[in-house]
Amino acid sequence: MFFKAIDMQNEGDALAKEGRTKLSLKQVEDDLSTQTFFKLQKNRHFVALSLVEAEHLRAVMHLSEPGAFRQTGLAIRALGNLESVLADSLIDECGPATSSAGGVKYQLSTAEQLLRLVNCAEGFQGRELRILMRTMQHTQVPERLPWFLDIRSCRRRAQRPYQQLPIAALFLKERTSSTTWQSTPSFPG
Numbered sequence: 001m002f003f004k005a006i007d008m009q010n011e012g013d014a015l016a017k018e019g020r021t022k023l024s025l026k027q028v029e030d031d032l033s034t035q036t037f038f039k040l041q042k043n044r045h046f047v048a049l050s051l052v053e054a055e056h057l058r059a060v061m062h063l064s065e066p067g068a069f070r071q072t073g074l075a076i077r078a079l080g081n082l083e084s085v086l087a088d089s090l091i092d093e094c095g096p097a098t099s100s101a102g103g104v105k106y107q108l109s110t111a112e113q114l115l116r117l118v119n120c121a122e123g124f125q126g127r128e129l130r131i132l133m134r135t136m137q138h139t140q141v142p143e144r145l146p147w148f149l150d151i152r153s154c155r156r157r158a159q160r161p162y163q164q165l166p167i168a169a170l171f172l173k174e175r176t177s178s179t180t181w182q183s184t185p186s187f188p189g
Helices: 011-015 023-034 051-063 107-116 124-136 141-152 166-171 177-182
Strands: 074-077 090-094
Touching: 051 074, 051 090, 107 124, 124 141, 141 166
Parallel strands: none
Antiparallel strands: 074 090
């Protein structure tokens, strides 16, 4: 119940399978702050590609010999698919790209939300924003807004004032870890 409330249902289920059902508040805080719960996989990398690069990579994946990707998995994802009715960024895969994740998708969700931020997406919902805030907690808060505004200024799409966007929470002063995990602040006006 606790892990569902903080958008970590899969991680809570994984802990239950490991027999870790009784944790003290101190253990939960330590595991959250060190990201132990998130089951991050070593040597799993996310790379942003241009459309042309992704087309070439997909061609290589399909022209390769069967079994060429036994130990290395490749997955091509598109944020547009994630933000559409498809609700999944996966376009194509080769090798053990998605099966090796073991059902835990936190690392993927983190990468997707960071790439959406770089793409200046505006429609962050509660869980997505909380993942983004946890991911960005080790960055300097005063440096975030100028960085975002610089990137967004390169976009041709209409730009609402950042204060009206859900991601405005990223640009607020430092927050305590307990408020970061619990809720997204609401803004007046």
